[in-house]
Amino acid sequence: MTVDLDAAPELFGYAHPERLVTTAWLEKNLGHDGLVVVESDEDVLLYEVGHIPGAVKIDWHTDLNHPVERDYINGEAFSDLMIKKGISRDTAVVIYGDKSNWWAAYALWVFTLFGHEDVRLLNGGRDKWIAEGRALTSNPSTPAPAEYPVIYRDDTEHRAYREDVLAHLGNPLVDVRSPEEYVGDRTTAPAYPEEGTLRAGHIPTAVSIPWARAAAEDGTFRSIEELTAIYRDELGLTEEDEVIVYCRIGERSSHTWFVLTYLLGLDGVQNYDGSWTEWGSAVRVPIVKGAEPGVVPV
Amino acid sequence: MSEIILPPSLTAIRDDFLALEQRDRLQLLLEFSQELPALPPRYAEHPDLLERVEECQAPVFIFPEVDSDGIFHLHATAPAEAPTTRGFASILAQGLDGLTAQQVLDVPDDFPYMIGLTEAVSPLRIRGMLGILGRIKRAVRAHLG
DSSP, rough: OOOOOOOOOOGGTTSSSEEEHHHHHHHHHHOTTTEEEEESSSSSTTHHBBBBBTEOOOOOOIIIBOSSSSOOOHHHHHHHHHHTTTTOTEEEEEOOOSSSHHHHHHHHHHEEEEEOOOOEEETTTTHHHTTTOOOOBBBBOOOOOOOOOOOOOOTTTTBBBBBHHHHHBOOOOEEEEEEHHHHHSSSSSSTEEEEEOOSSSSSSSOEEEOOOGGOOTTBBBHHHHHIIIIIIISSEEEEETTEEEOOSSSHEEEEEHHIIIIIISEEEEEEEHHHHHHTTTTTTOOOOOSSSOOOOOO | OOOOOOHHHHHHHHHHHHHHHHHHHHHHHHHHHHHHOOOOHHHHHHHHGGGGGGOOOSEEEEEEOOTSBBBBEEEEEEEOOHHHHHHHHHHHHHTTOBBBBBHHHHSSSTTGGSSSOOHHHHHHHHHHHHHHHHHHHHHHHHHOO
């Protein structure tokens, strides 16, 4: 790797501490050769309001989603995006964003589908950086174009499709949405706009562990001890498990995917990005309402 | 094909956006978000404001009014961390303020799609603005009885 890892003691204990950096580390390493900082937010204008000096913007809608189909961009488009943002294949990329890093984790997950090796999250994201009074600028960054090969996206390891979920029933399945969405009282997060879902509830056998349980008040990830208590002790996940996580459109579950994969070190975790907006609208898939996970349909 | 008639205030906003390149349209939206005035004191302690739901996408609170002369006014607030939503509310506040209630009801429901932001902001996000316009019209309709 071209850029040193963050050796902060608070990252010790996570299975893959190399996937996180602290705000102090990032401030010290800004401008380092081989490091590119990426902001990825829910709100498309937040970067323009102010961002970490030198950071580039990658938007999940306008940059990472396929412009026509409900899918991600292809290898050519990803390569073009990386070139434009000054990212080479061996660049260390640090991603941060709003909302406890939902969209940053989502962007990191997409980078992972393209096999970008060194991609890290800023622990605590945008809010922590600002709360600590660190520098912001509203000057857009103008990175020098980089070179990036065309890499074909590999969805097999980290992404689940609807048919994968159907075949998976009976194995660990985690619903990270709000309790109201899980029970089936509503189809969107509280106060979110309706997005066309026809039915409410959850996928049979899915256990409810809202994403926010993995986040501390300041937006950083909870300690390894706390995460172990939730996901290993309470939920019973082990290294042997194949796990699928989902939410409404795959962004909150990217946060949990990151926690399970890189902080707890489970290898077989997939994010079902179709999530409830697909499942709740699909014809003839099983749905359970109420607080109980339900059983595998026979 | 019938020409869509927009009030002059909305026409001006639309033309301002359409005259710009995509990335400059975002900048104009940002300027709108910065121009959203603070709520007047009589709304500052509105009970709705106390019902902020966490984990919600850009909570926006709107206070549509029709005064005794039948003229429409809009006050709105959204958090600073949601500049896109603030921008949407500000466009509608500036574009609808001073119209008659009937003129507000006559604004096409799909006005948010006419201002050239679909590509810069994404169609999904534009739906947030459709929602705000829908709520405004509902309130005006209720006022007219």
